[in-house]
Amino acid sequence: MLQLVWGLFLIVLLAGACAVLASGGKADAALLPLPLLSGMALLLYGFGLAGALRIGAALAVVLLVAVWAVGLVRLRPAGFVKACREAVSTPGLALFVGGAAFFWVLFFVLQPMFTQWDEFTAWGLAPKMVVERGAFYVADPVNLKASFTYPATSLVTFLFQPFGRWAEWACLAALDTLALACVAAATALPRSRWFASVGVFAAGAVLPYFFRDPAPGAYATQYVNAMADLPMAMLFGGTLCLYFGTERRRGFFWLTALPLALLTLTKDICFAYGLIAAFLIGLDWLAAGEGPFRKRLGAALLHAGGLAVAVVAAFLSWSRYTAAVTPTVDTAASVGSAGLSYGAVLTGGVKQLLGIGRDDKFAQIMAAMGDAFFTRRVCLLGGGILAVAAITLVAAAAWLSAEKGATRRSILVLHLGFAFCFAALYAFHLILYYYNFSDGEGLALKDYDRYLTPYYQAWMLAMLCQLGRAARGRLGRVAQGGAVAAVLALFCWRGVPGAGFWTAADSLYTLRADVQQRAAVMNTVLDWNDRVLVLSQGDDATRWYYYRYELTAQVVNGFGGFYGRLGETQDRWDSDFMNLVESENWTLYDYKAVCVPATLVAYMAEKDCDYLLIDRADDYLQREFSPLFEGGLTNDMPATLYHFEGEDAEVPFTIAATTEQEVQ
Template sequence: MVTLLAGLALLALLGGACAVLASACRLSAALWPLPLLAGGAVLLYGFGLAGALPVGAAVVWLALAAVCAAGVVRLRPAGFLRACRAALCTPGLALFLGGSAFFWLLFFVQQPMFTQWDEFTAWGLAPKMVVERGAFYVADPVNLKASFTYPATSLAAYLFLPFGRWAEWACLAALDTLALACVAAASALPRPRWAAAVAVFAGGVLLPYFFSDPAPGAYATQYVSAMAELPMALLFGGTLCLYFGTAPRRGLVWLTALPLALLTLTKDICFAYGLIAVFLIALDQLAAGPLRKRAVPALVQGGGLAAVVLAAFLSWSRYTAAVTPTADTAASVGSEGLSYGAVLLGGVRQLLGIGREAKFAQIMAAMGDAFFTRRVCLLGSGVLAVAAITLVAAAAWLAAGKGAPRRRVLALHLGFALCFAALYAFHLILYHYNFSDEEGLALKDYARYLTPYYQAWMLAMLCLLGRGARARLSQAALGGAAAVLAAVFCWRGVPAAGFWTNADSLYTLRADVQRRAAAMNTALDWDDRVLVLSQGDDATRWYYYRYELTARVVNGFGGFYGRLGETEDRWDSDFMNLVESENWTLYDYKAVCVPETLVAYMAEKDCDYLLIDRADDYLEREFSPLFEGGLTNDMPATLYHFEGADAEVPFTVAVATESEVR
């Protein structure tokens, strides 16, 4: 309940601050949630670099409260209430606050949890570590490598969870609040044009579903995901929509720097996304009037925003390198450890046909074919997605006034297309250098990498159409575009389950590990080092434990470690299963180990505990003498304290627990 009240309280402060700023600056109240949230996260980022995240959260909350208090003093209570009522009558802000409150209340009741693999390896683990530890995972890594993820999603979650009370549902609600702030910026239209604002907002909310390829009957994770794709797509599009709303006010256009910085901190590819956004803003500035008059302002503004992107990117990379100067933080690509510059230069040379390798040629052919055949939206392939976006852009061009407004729509659409071609070529280069031969030729995660760009492109065109739709025909075009999105969603995209339904059936295995880990945590602390064994596991349970345990989970090994002092036949891994040499083929991922070498490995890795999640006949037969009370193949999950290699019984029981699922 405290977490829910904190989330709703921050929403109330945001609403009050938006009302005060809209009244003071004569700018649509719907434009303010995005720069306020992004600005709060960027301010929090600065405090995080200094190792003072809790102080930063307090400053952000107090700053929002101070804006509200200043509004009460300046406008007096009656005037402040009038400003709040006027702001709530702004369609975009009302939809943002109502939608965000809906997510917070719904998720509080449903208590959704993470379900995707990468949420446990990085994207969900990172905000959990930040909230529980009150520090960036880079300076305090525990179970997360410094290079795994960028901090934007963790900052957004921490902004709503500053009291160290971690809740997965609240993290999901915080990220959805940020997403809705981006959509609100696209729908920032005056009250008399409420229908157009509702159409743009509805279309923006449906875009993550429209640009997807759902499996029949699958659980839709679009708004129940800690992954970076949703924030990345909507921050990219939302930054441009914020620019469209602030462009007439030259001083306020610099508000775009705040979401632009947060976008850059969302994912490694977002450095490119940030620069693309800057390029499009500069292109719009040039198209707004005569070139001789607009060149200098465009150069100044574009240079300033590019400096923001570069500062955000370099500050994080320099911070990770300074705090943990290891190979994990090195800026390299692929198994050969090439620099980004070397990869880009080599890729461009091969694109031009200079020294082109067979693998590159095969991937290039596959990428060319994929644009016409791989599904990236409910309509089908990328070429159909671009066609749909172009239709919306054409409607926006017709709705815009003659002269500069139409030039700007055309320039932006063509700029998006040009940058998409460059981004497409960049992913071709990455598939060659950053993936194995099998993954590269299969274009692994092709749709996941490209759909954020399509979403942002469509959101920007919907925003331009909404801003230009004043005549009845253009209003009908906007309503038709939103209706088509909804119709296609209902026709092909309505999932069997999503954020509006419970997903208990997906949590069975997760809940089992969670119960066991909760029992183990009574004896563990963050400084403890634990080796986890779960015989027959495919790494799923290992990653669940790594997420749930309040301790550092030590990596296992693969290969052969059958004699003391001989380590050349083993390799580092994540999880491990212990097997006999004659049973080598029974496991996909295995570590041949004898009792003496298990003890030696525990000592080598300075482990404090061994957690046996699931045992088997091999452990029972060969390893029982090492453990207090012995082992059985059907034993409950048990945490053993490691007494040392010289102890008569190296492993003594610390915690034993039963579980409902075996």
């Protein structure tokens, strides 16, 4: 309940601050949630770098309250109430507040949980660590590598959960609140054109479903996941929509730098996305700015350059921070198993593209990428070619609806700029498939749709915003209504899955709930400083990652290979989870660990482990390892946590907790 009350309280604070700042016609209230949320997250970022996240969260709230106080003093209570009423009557802000409150209440009732693999390895684990520990996982890593993920999603989550009490549903609601703020930025239209704002907001909100090809009956995770894909797409498109709404006003324009910096901190590829956004804004300024070409060129370079500086500063600050707080860990940006720098990768990739020293693997991946643009489904219409065609139709409708002159020129140049940057991004992913993936994964174009759909989504959102702003007169209204209707119709026809954020998904949580229940028992004994080795015989790493996410302790990695003789480690390699198998069965178990009782004890000592958690045992453990454990082992034993007494103990493992009895 605390998370729900706090989430709704922040939304109300945010809406009131938007009303005060928008009073007097200084800005459209629908534009303000995005820069305010981004600014608060960036304030947290600064305090997080200094190791004082909770102070940053408190200051962010104090600043919002201060805006309210200034509004009450300056406008008087009656004027403040009037400003709030006018702001909330702005369609974009009203839809943002209503949509955000809807997500918070619905998720509180349904209590959705994480379901995707990467949420437990990085994107869900990172905000959980930040919320529970009150510090960046880089300086306080526990179960997460220093440079494993970027901090934007964790910052937004922490803003809505600053008390150290973690809730997955609140994390999801916080990220969706940010997404709706980005969509709201596209709706900044005069109040008399409320229908256009509603249409753009509705179409923008379903774009995550539009740019996806769901399996029939599959659970829709677009608004129920902690991955960076949704924030990345929405921040990229929302930053451009915010720029359109500033109408190039001097002071107001620089608010665009706030979501742009947050975008850069969202994912590693977002450094490129941030520079693309700065480039597109500069291109638009050059095409549609006021004055002669030389004056427009200077203004374009100044403003695009200033935004690029914000992007570079955000990127470098995180890189330098990770390197500074983890000096013994390699946090340098590198690609592939060879550890090549991005510069070396780009140089080698460009040479391959030009045919200089091109090998068969690159040629095959290039052919696969060329074919995928036409055949791999990335949206409800089909392949990338159809996605680009749909976006082009929206851009054409905006161009036809706009007044002749600078506005039409802006739409045309912006669309062509998007297309040019997409081609460059496509080539960049071709190079990454060559350098950063195994032969099988590269040729299969692993996660192709996930990598590219955020760009399509942002491109479409920007064009819908342009259409909404340009649609004047009967023809313009018809064009905008047709575009919105087409997006919504496709969503209703082919995009509505069997289950989504609006339904419970209890059947997806069966395995998670089992691990969660067992981990809760172990957590009554464990502390964050404890080091635990987890064994779950027959696991495919799923249960291991669930435990790594749930346990309030440092989960130690296992090993693969052969460790059958003490002191001989040349035949083993570091892994994550491990299953113990008999040496004679080694050929039947790829990537499992051959281990005898003495070497298990030696490995525990080598890794300085405090506990061993046996989630599931089997006949091999029962037969060979029982003498090492208090009470022995059985193949059907309950999950049990053992304290490691040391190599010299007569019984190295004593029971600390079990799911069938009270803590010892």
